[in-house]
Amino acid sequence: MIQLYNVCKSYMKDSAALDQINLKIGKGEFVYLTGSSGAGKSTLLKLLYGGERPNRGQILIDGRNLTRMGARQLPLIRRRLGIVFQDFKLISTRTVFENVAFALEVQGRKRFEISKKVYAALKNxxxxxxxxxxxxxxxxxxxxxxxxxxxxxxxxIVLLADEPTGNLDPETTLELMELFKSASARGSTVVMATHDRELIRRFPRRVVTLDNGRVVDDSHV
Ligand SMILES: Nc1ncnc2c1ncn2[C@@H]1O[C@H](COP(=O)(O)OP(=O)(O)OP(=O)(O)O)[C@@H](O)[C@H]1O
Ligand SMILES: [Mg+2]
Structure with missing residues (x-):
């Protein structure tokens, strides 16, 4: 579902945020991205949703090459991704319902279907x-x-989450993990950046560890 070949990203000359990343993640797989602050976790997630472009290398999502996509194609693939940002990025002038409904409206879904899905997602x-x-x-x-x-x-098809449990209490964290697990069981590929070693111990999954922009460990469980 996700393939990266020799992906390099630097924001500034002479310092690589990501250096020669090669990674394959299968459909429905659940992967933690871990590593110390500044290791490149958020940068990798940004490349996966096209928020940043790599300087070198290829990124494929569902067989499509993000790096070759133009400004018109990128939004089409992005609509099929779920993204949980480190700072949420909710629209403050809109209600909770409208925030959740937005992605479905962009897809052109019918009003009745939108209401039903949004209510179910919020209930979840x-x-x-x-x-x-x-x-x-x-x-x-x-x-x-x-x-x-x-x-x-x-x-x-792909759920990308950057420290999604950072602001949650232990009980809500467990609930969120159950939601992510069932999304992956339904076929969504989940990539979640986290510092939380305890969480990884409790919900063991594949762990990709970054250090200084490189993959230094990739342990399947
Ligand atoms: N917009 C930017 N402009 C310049 N440098 C950046 C930018 N975003 C990230 N960096 C640099 O890229 C490197 C990787 O940053 P990144 O945010 O990906 O790390 P991270 O692993 O997500 O860290 P954290 O755990 O603190 O969230 C860091 O050295 C950071 O300073
Ligand atoms: Mg980060």
Missing amino acids: VGLEHKLNRRPLELSGGEQQRVAVARALVVDP
């Missing part, structure tokens, strides 16, 4: 009673869960 994260609130009226953990509902509502 335990926030169906807050659908008329705006993001800033919610706690950090609640905003995080809205971001997760928004990512999962499209049944993404």
Whole structure:
């Protein structure tokens, strides 16, 4: 589902955020991206959704070469991805419902179908009673869960999540992991950046460790 060949990314001359990354991730696989701060986890996720372009190398998602895509094709593949950002990126002027509905509206789904799916996605994260609130009226953990509902509502082929448990209490963290596990069981490929060693111990999955922009360990469990 995801293939990277010799991918290099530097934001500035003489310092590589990612250096010669080769990686294959299968459909429905669940992979943790780990490594110390500055190792390149967020950069790798950004390359996978086309938020940044690599300086060298090829990135394929579902057999399509992101690196060769133009400005018109990229949004089409992006619609099939679910992304949970480190800072949520919710639209503050819109309600919780509207934030989650947005991705489905872009896909041109019918209003009735949108309502049904959005409600189900919010119920899944335990926030169906807050659908008329705006993001800033919610706690950090609640905003995080809205971001997760928004990512999962499209049944993404690939779910990318950057430290999605960073703002959650232990109980909500477990609930989020269950959501991610069932997304992967339904066929979504999950790539999740995390520092949380304890979480990885509790939910053992493949772990790709980055250090200084290189893959230094890739352990399948
Ligand atoms: N927009 C940017 N401009 C310049 N340098 C950047 C930019 N984004 C990231 N970097 C640099 O690229 C390297 C990798 O950063 P990245 O954010 O991918 O690390 P990370 O593993 O996600 O770290 P953290 O655990 O702190 O989130 C770092 O050296 C960082 O300073
Ligand atoms: Mg990061």
